[in-house]
Amino acid sequence: MSLPLPNRYADPRPADLSSHDFMRLIEAFGLTGAWRWDFLTGRQIWSSGLYRLLGLPESDPASYERLLGLVHPADRDMIEDVAQILHAGILGSHTVRLIRPDGTARTVVSRGEVFFSPDGRPVAATGVLLDVTDRERLAEMHRLEQQRRASLARQAQIFMYTEPSLPLTEYGPDFLALVGLRREEVRANWLTPFVPEEWPRWRDALPRLAAAGRPFSITPTLRLAAGGAAPFRMMMVPLRDGAPDPVCWTAVITPLEGEAPPLRDISPRQVEAAIEGCHLRAARGLLDWTLNDLARASGVSLSTVRRLEEDSEGAASRSRPHVLAALRGAGIVFTLVEGGTVAVARAEGDVTLPGIRSG
The missing domain is CATH 1.10.260.40 (lambda repressor-like DNA-binding domains)
Structure with missing residues (x-):
């Protein structure tokens, strides 16, 4: 004889989850927090996540002025002041730096909304802050890496690119300026950076060398946008990341001998x-x-x-x-x-x- 299931299993629908529960789960990561300001009563509320994000104890009173005071001085003019929110109903979206009481800096994205009465008067505002410090640091690291590569390209004609497979087709603007080609032209025919008389040689050699899955180099003569040609070395290195086959290839392109030819200036x-x-x-x-x-x-x-x-x-x-x-x-x-x-x-x-x- 089968017995009835306990009540907790009788209804397969999930239990109701309130917006407060959602916010609590999201804020548990320590990367976001929310605030609300009722203009009619003057009451301001901060979520626990906002206190953690700002580095403040929850015993501190919630205050928009206090929040403004933590914004980096150079970014403070980007954030609406009290008068702009209360009287003009303005509350935008911004990316600013915060300086916590312990001196640590965080970069946050601020999003807000003002609510109005039927006659158009601002009556309340709410906002959320999202910590994007790691994202901004990664972006800064990427920017510095791009600058380093650009400096090598412009001062020594050294180019570095990584692609999932060979032959290379996604060269950067500096290299394309050197050979006077558009990316679409290289995608259509990967041999176009080389002088035409060498096309048969590299058309046969490069796929064969890449198939071995080992580092190798070729020495093609590149056509130059300014006219003429110059020999370059292309060192191809496979990256495996623990896999037996290469997951991508990194190419380092350098002049073979003599001084590097000049690049066309960017207008x-x-x-x-x-x-x-x-x-x-x-x-x-x-x-x-x-x-x-x-x-x-x-x-x-x-x-x-x-x-x-x-x-x-x-x-x-x-x-x-x-x-x-x-x-x-x-x-x-x-x-x-x-x-x-x-x-x-x-x-x-x-x-x-x-x-x-x-x-």
């Missing part, structure tokens, strides 16, 4: 088009300028500078050249490096515009 227009809001913020951070400082130096409004840094205005904005000119006038250098990445640096011996503090 200023290419650099201008690649500059985004994050690069403007980085430049301002290098100068230790606030949004107001940049607005005064460039002669544009504070709200325009904010929109440019948030990419709310397109590259065709008439104010954009004035902002870029002000940053360059203060010693900022924008450079386009491998992969289309914009490097932002402060030149030695830079100048400080009158009325603007220099860090």
